[in-house]
Amino acid sequence: MAELQYLAPESVDEAVKALASAPGARVLAGGTDLIVQMRAGRAKPAAVIDVKRVPGAVGVWRQVDGAFVIGAATPAAEIGEHAALTATWPGVVEAANLIGSTQVQGRASLGGNLCNASPAADSVPALVAARAVCVVVGPAGKREVPVEAVQAGPGRTTLHPGEFVLEFRLPPRGQRASDAYLRLIPRTEMDIAVVGAGVNLTLAADGKISEAHVALGAVAPTTLLASSAGAAIVGGALDDAALARLDAAACAACNPISDKRGTSEYRTRIAGVLARRAAKIAYDRARGVS
Amino acid sequence: MSKIHVTTTVNGDSAEFLTDPQTTLLDALRDELGLTGSKEGCGSGDCGACSVMVDGRLVCSCLMLAAEAQGRRIETIEGMAHGGELHPLQQKFLEHAALQCGFCTPGLLVAAKALLESNPDPSEEETRYWLAGNLCRCTGYDKVIRAVLDAAAVLRQERRAA
Numbered sequence: 001m002a003e004l005q006y007l008a009p010e011s012v013d014e015a016v017k018a019l020a021s022a023p024g025a026r027v028l029a030g031g032t033d034l035i036v037q038m039r040a041g042r043a044k045p046a047a048v049i050d051v052k053r054v055p056g057a058v059g060v061w062r063q064v065d066g067a068f069v070i071g072a073a074t075p076a077a078e079i080g081e082h083a084a085l086t087a088t089w090p091g092v093v094e095a096a097n098l099i100g101s102t103q104v105q106g107r108a109s110l111g112g113n114l115c116n117a118s119p120a121a122d123s124v125p126a127l128v129a130a131r132a133v134c135v136v137v138g139p140a141g142k143r144e145v146p147v148e149a150v151q152a153g154p155g156r157t158t159l160h161p162g163e164f165v166l167e168f169r170l171p172p173r174g175q176r177a178s179d180a181y182l183r184l185i186p187r188t189e190m191d192i193a194v195v196g197a198g199v200n201l202t203l204a205a206d207g208k209i210s211e212a213h214v215a216l217g218a219v220a221p222t223t224l225l226a227s228s229a230g231a232a233i234v235g236g237a238l239d240d241a242a243l244a245r246l247d248a249a250a251c252a253a254c255n256p257i258s259d260k261r262g263t264s265e266y267r268t269r270i271a272g273v274l275a276r277r278a279a280k281i282a283y284d285r286a287r288g289v290s
Numbered sequence: 291m292s293k294i295h296v297t298t299t300v301n302g303d304s305a306e307f308l309t310d311p312q313t314t315l316l317d318a319l320r321d322e323l324g325l326t327g328s329k330e331g332c333g334s335g336d337c338g339a340c341s342v343m344v345d346g347r348l349v350c351s352c353l354m355l356a357a358e359a360q361g362r363r364i365e366t367i368e369g370m371a372h373g374g375e376l377h378p379l380q381q382k383f384l385e386h387a388a389l390q391c392g393f394c395t396p397g398l399l400v401a402a403k404a405l406l407e408s409n410p411d412p413s414e415e416e417t418r419y420w421l422a423g424n425l426c427r428c429t430g431y432d433k434v435i436r437a438v439l440d441a442a443a444v445l446r447q448e449r450r451a452a
């Protein structure tokens with residue numbers, strides 16, 4: 001067996017060099033996907049590059065303009081402990097906090113959830129609905145990539161060799177805005193989403209929806225930004241007619257597979273239901289009634 | 291094989307060991323440091339028998355590389371009792387018969403201690419959710435939950451008395 005290398009670089013430059021120098025090197029954040037895969041023999045990296053000591057990779061910061069920055073390797077438990085982030089982006093935080101058990105929460109990161117590239121990754125629809133952007137670093141420097149552009153298909157990303165996600169940026173947002181994430185699992189804990197739905201809403205001063213973003217998980221090879229579903233509820237209140245339009249648009253966006261967790265028809269139907277329910281939660285949160 | 295030299299703190303004492311890059315923290319604790327309280331039930335993050343604290347956070351030691359422990363503060367089940375004096379959680383597990391084969395017990399105790407440190411007065415539901423990552427094939431969980439809630443009450447009382 002080829003010998004595995006473990007490196008824990010302490011700067012972005014060192015990390016990029018380490019990643020680029022060993023073909024077959026993999027980033028290690030919380031290891032809750034990667035180490036499972038290595039132990040099962042499904043991943044055989046030549047090197048693991050532990051990025052948790054890179055400045056900026058772990059932590060949550062609020063910038064002066066109100067934007068939040070979440071280090072890509074920050075454990076979900078730490079994300080859930082951040083009161084201001086939870087108040088501003090409850091949907092993103094509840095999605096991150098659905099990942100696995102308390103123990104898994106102690107390690108699992110948003111960067112790992114995204115880059116493991118499972119179509120059912122829980123935090124990804126919430127991040128996409130939030131219009132979050134990844135700051136990607138690599139041999140060619142820094143670039144910003146919308147979260148929905150990172151997954152290429154199950155287990156594959158669009159990141160170039162030597163690149164990794166350093167942090168996520170959540171845009172500044174004003175009053176009367178909120179978000180929510182819901183998933184369907186057959187149990188109450190510790191399961192993989194059959195469908196996930198993230199909704200992010202902004203209301204105008206008159207209470208009408210001025211901006212809406214809907215993202216769906218586990219209904220296509222990658223997390224979907226369902227633009228038409230968001231557009232379907234902009235311009236009015238979230239009444240029954242708007243909810244019906246949202247449901248129809250969310251279903252129309254789906255392109256799921258059938259597997260042991262659910263048939264394609266079931267997933268499509270549930271996507272509409274969850275989009276409606278998540279939208280109601282986000283709407284109530286934005287109006288301050290929940 | 292190039293071994294990695296790791297310096298860390300385990301249950302308050304500094305500890306050093308040599309490890310292969312792919313060795314998990316669980317294996318290093320058990321095989322290098324002789325701390326066999328943490329168990330391997332699944333090796334895939336599902337059962338919680340390997341639960342330890344790292345820098346104050348509950349994690350599965352089967353899903354962490356030993357090399358990652360460099361400079362970190364590790365707490366295991368071996369650090370729970372003080373000399374011969376059991377921690378109230380351990381005492382209550384005995385009183386409530388919250389264990390049978392005992393394989394899950396170290397992990398449950400470490401996880402329950404983490405819960406009571408962050409939430410001294412958890413509801414039954416909060417306790418059940420917090421411990422959802424700790425599987426037990428023997429007890430049916432009810433006695434475990436009662437023991438944890440009872441220990442929480444004892445700890446609250448101790449704190450008030452102090």
Ligand SMILES: Cc1cc2nc3c(=O)[nH]c(=O)nc-3n(C[C@H](O)[C@H](O)[C@H](O)COP(=O)(O)OP(=O)(O)OC[C@H]3O[C@@H](n4cnc5c(N)ncnc54)[C@H](O)[C@@H]3O)c2cc1C
Nearest residue numbers: 027029030031032033034100109111112113115122165335
């Ligand atoms: C018991 C258990 C339950 C789980 N339950 C859920 C669940 O309910 N919902 C869910 O969505 N997931 C679940 N997972 C999967 C996993 O915990 C999550 O996907 C988690 O977010 C992965 O994060 P990590 O930091 O552990 O990633 P790692 O395992 O460290 O990495 C995952 C992948 O992403 C790459 N990577 C990591 N960080 C970066 C980065 N910053 N830049 C580029 N590439 C990177 C790695 O190379 C690897 O390929 C569960 C896992 C376990 C073991």
Ligand code: FES
Nearest residue numbers: 331332333338352
């Ligand atoms: S052995 Fe680590 S979770 Fe089961």
Ligand code: FES
Nearest residue numbers: 390392426427428
């Ligand atoms: S007591 Fe046997 S597994 Fe819990």
